[in-house]
Amino acid sequence: MDTANQYVKLNVGGALFHTTLGTLLKYDSMFKAMFSGRNEVFRDSDGYVPIDRCGKHFGLILNFMRDGTVPLPDCRTEVQEIIIEAKFYLIQELVSLCESWFINMEKAQVEPIGVCQVPVVMSKKQVERIWQSSTGRPVIELLLNRNNNKYSYNTSSDENFLRNQELFDKLLLRFNSSKNNNVLFIKNLGIGSPEICQWTFYGNASRKVEISCTSIVYTPEKKQTKVEFPEARIYEETLNALLTFGGCTHCKNDDPSIQQKPSSTESARRGLGQIVLLPAKNTWRIGGRNLSGVDDNTNDQGGGPSVSGHNSHNNQQICGKGNNNDEESG
Structure with a gap:
């Protein structure tokens, strides 16, 4: 039997793994020193080689050793855990992959000085996609679609349209500047949506709050569309969204740097x-x-x-x- 295809059983912190000797010898790592044959390797009564480390990310490490690459999770905390394990096992190639991930994340979060960037989208699906890739930042979306004019607007609607827009711009300038980039703001044109004016607040994990600013008013002559400006409720949900900043949407953990003090x-x-x-x-x-x-x-x-x-x-x-x-x- 080819030695490279010989299976090895590993017990990493109580998690059991099976892999080939060829996989363990592929990189110049701690495993190559262990299984090169120069030293005797201890095995328990079931034939497993015990390793006193956490087995949470060991499956990912094995996949990297098998394929030479592996997709890293979209979570700063988990990648930090992986790079610690990779350094322990002396897998420099995986350490370099994790370091490149951090560099790319930092580049993605850097914006031109003094520029507020606001994505303009056409539908809710595009907003959801941006939110899922927002690296933990809360998202505030304002949908404005005056094409949904099935009924005429009442007298205060035009003014409240403008007030909602002005408040969105005010919050944008406050929380999406180069020095204080805490919140991602999105404008939605609402193509295909029945809504006319709606705020949506996306926090960590699955938190999502919608504030509809329109209603139908029945008058003796006809139906009219009424646009409102719920200013206090908008401020409240903005504060709630800010309180979620600093968490991780992938593992639901807070940023360790925030927990330290x-x-x-x-x-x-x-x-x-x-x-x-x-x-x-x-x-x-x-x-x-x-x-x-x-x-x-x-x-x-x-x-x-x-x-x-x-x-x-x-x-x-x-x-x-x-x-x-x-x-x-x-």
Whole structure:
């Protein structure tokens, strides 16, 4: 029997694997030193070679050794785990593949300075595709399609169309700049959609919230289309989307760099911080940290409107229990 085709049984952290000796000897790695025949290899009573490592990614490592390449998961945390295992097994080729993956990810996230990029799409399917490849960033979509004019618009619809568009542009300039690229914004032309004006917020994993801004109004003479501007609800869902930033859509884990130190975002999730919007200063703040990137530790005690979870045009304040110096609005 050809030695290269001889099967070897491996027990990696309790996970059992079968592979050929030729696969293990293909690269100049730890396995080549183990199974070259120069040293005796310990086997348990079932004939398995025990390896004291986690077996989570060992199947991927074996596939790389078999084929010379392997698709890496779209998850920074998992690729970091793979590169650690590859360094332990001394598989330099896999280490180089992981390092190239990180370089490509960084290039994809770098945008020209001072340029806000907004994809313009035709349908919801295109939005879903962009969201799935957004590397963990929340997505805010505004659908505007005035071609769906089955009924005439009422008197306030034109103004509210413009107000929705202006708010989208304001949020875009705040959260999609070169220094603060936290959210991906998408404009949808709504081809084939029955919606006329709709906001959609995509967070981590499967979180998806839709806000329809249109309704049918029945008048004595005819039906009319009414376009609304639910400003407070839009602000609320924007804040909820921002709180999902930093997570991984693939493994549902938070970025390790965020876990290493307490953050005001995490405090807000637990109800320990204060989320407040100050239109006069054009500042979004969680706890004492401005989302615009400038710290502001001053306390606001009813001096300006803030965001509420209610669907109302009158902004109210959401107060947590962590700041004793701040007043709760009634």
